[in-house]
Amino acid sequence: MKGARIYTSAAGSIALASLLVTSLAIADVASGTEAPANADLIEILSGVDHVPTGDQLLEIATVQEIIDIARDPAGDTDQGLRIRAYRALADFPSETTKTLLIGEVGLHADAMDGVETLYCRAAMHSLAKISNVDDIDSVFAVAANLTHANRDVRAAAAQGLAVIGSEAALPALREQLEVEKVTQVQLAISEAIRQLTIVTSE
Numbered sequence: 001m002k003g004a005r006i007y008t009s010a011a012g013s014i015a016l017a018s019l020l021v022t023s024l025a026i027a028d029v030a031s032g033t034e035a036p037a038n039a040d041l042i043e044i045l046s047g048v049d050h051v052p053t054g055d056q057l058l059e060i061a062t063v064q065e066i067i068d069i070a071r072d073p074a075g076d077t078d079q080g081l082r083i084r085a086y087r088a089l090a091d092f093p094s095e096t097t098k099t100l101l102i103g104e105v106g107l108h109a110d111a112m113d114g115v116e117t118l119y120c121r122a123a124m125h126s127l128a129k130i131s132n133v134d135d136i137d138s139v140f141a142v143a144a145n146l147t148h149a150n151r152d153v154r155a156a157a158a159q160g161l162a163v164i165g166s167e168a169a170l171p172a173l174r175e176q177l178e179v180e181k182v183t184q185v186q187l188a189i190s191e192a193i194r195q196l197t198i199v200t201s202e
Contacts, residue, residue: 038065045069045084054091063092067100070123079115086122093130101127102141112149120145121156128160139164143172146189154180155188162192170196 041061044052057066069077070085086104089097101123108120124142131138142164145157154176161169170193177189 090126090129124160128163133166146176154185158188158192162195
């Protein structure tokens with residue numbers, strides 16, 4: 001029952017995170033005003049063969065500007081730019097960033113295919129990078145995508161759980177492995193279980 005209580009608590013936190021993301025989007029629309037685009041930020045995030053470091057990004061922009069590109073409240077940001085903005089948030093660990101990413105993972109969790117699954121994977125990637133073994137809300141948010149309709153999202157969820165490194169993910173991973181039919185995902189889940197088992201035995 002302890003695990004059930006943990007996951008129930010985490011589910012509530014994730015619901016609040018999703019509510020926060022929705023509230024922010026409504027506020028963006030209601031305000032009717034948008035900050036002018038940071039041309040330097042857009043340029044550095046547009047390079048397909050260059051991944052800027054966190055320090056490089058902070059020289060020309062704020063974390064909030066990166067978040068705004070990822071969230072795209074106006075609905076007119078280039079898709080590739082949004083994906084790179086999501087991934088760039090991995091360089092800015094904070095409770096604010098973590099909460100927003102949990103909300104964004106949940107926001108795109110129902111996507112069947114297309115670019116929204118890429119947003120979901122990018123958000124999970126950064127969430128995993130900035131989370132640790134004690135971040136049960138992050139574990140729950142990522143683990144929820146082990147049953148996603150898209151195989152790439154399921155595999156990314158398993159990989160994300162391995163990065164977080166929390167043994168709390170083991171029950172969900174083992175449960176999904178029992179029913180998973182896709183080899184790609186089976187391998188990702190098996191590797192995550194192997195890594196987490198090593199961590200917990202140390």
